Amino acid sequence: DSGVTQTPKHLITATGQRVTLRCSPRSGDLSVYWYQQSLDQGLQFLIQYYNGEERAKGNILERFSAQQFPDLHSELNLSSLELGDSALYFCASSVVVDRNTEAFFGQGTRLTVV
Amino acid sequence: EDKVVQSPLSLVVHEGDTVTLNCSYEVTNFRSLLWYKQEKKAPTFLFMLTSSGIEKKSGRLSSILDKKELSSILNITATQTGDSAIYLCAMYTGNQFYFGTGTSLTVIP
Numbered sequence: 001d002s003g004v005t006q007t008p009k010h011l012i013t014a015t016g017q018r019v020t021l022r023c024s025p026r027s028g029d030l031s032v033y034w035y036q037q038s039l040d041q042g043l044q045f046l047i048q049y050y051n052g053e054e055r056a057k058g059n060i061l062e063r064f065s066a067q068q069f070p071d072l073h074s075e076l077n078l079s080s081l082e083l084g085d086s087a088l089y090f091c092a093s094s095v096v097v098d099r100n101t102e103a104f105f106g107q108g109t110r111l112t113v114v
Numbered sequence: 115e116d117k118v119v120q121s122p123l124s125l126v127v128h129e130g131d132t133v134t135l136n137c138s139y140e141v142t143n144f145r146s147l148l149w150y151k152q153e154k155k156a157p158t159f160l161f162m163l164t165s166s167g168i169e170k171k172s173g174r175l176s177s178i179l180d181k182k183e184l185s186s187i188l189n190i191t192a193t194q195t196g197d198s199a200i201y202l203c204a205m206y207t208g209n210q211f212y213f214g215t216g217t218s219l220t221v222i223p
Contacts (some may be wrong), residue, residue, distance in 0.1 A: 103211050
């Protein structure tokens, strides 16, 4: 158990809908990363938050947004869902930035858009 | 553009074989290279490499970084069926973790 908690584990929803994925980082970790993993692709970096502030943005669609709250948990909002958004969404956390560190991953949320 | 490339994409070996997985990277601000193992769900951390030529070892797994060649290898000796997984290489810039697409390893009895 990495200490990173993601909910829900599975999500099935229709096209056009909006969903929220939730992540609680390891205790003490200030940095949260969101990744999307599709069947034929590796881990695609979406966005990073550090201590409540957006730190870095990757290949995140405009239909997607995220935030990190004062208690350091993070939410990834996906709206106007399309079939192609079906994927495994991972959250990872690390203690700091700018120093060598590893990222600890949650178990992921499997999103299926039908 | 920062990127990580892994090879091969996939390999199938028999139990007892030794395998070598490759990772090459291009980055503007390298801090460390990490290897992860992904079985069913979450990637789990294997190694972090920061210095060239220093081998990190954990049981039958070992890894080494070559900063001159911008690459790393992960070796697994005497493979077992439990080694079957996707092995991910990631580069850390001090800000983001860039992941490769992974090498899928299947070990058959």
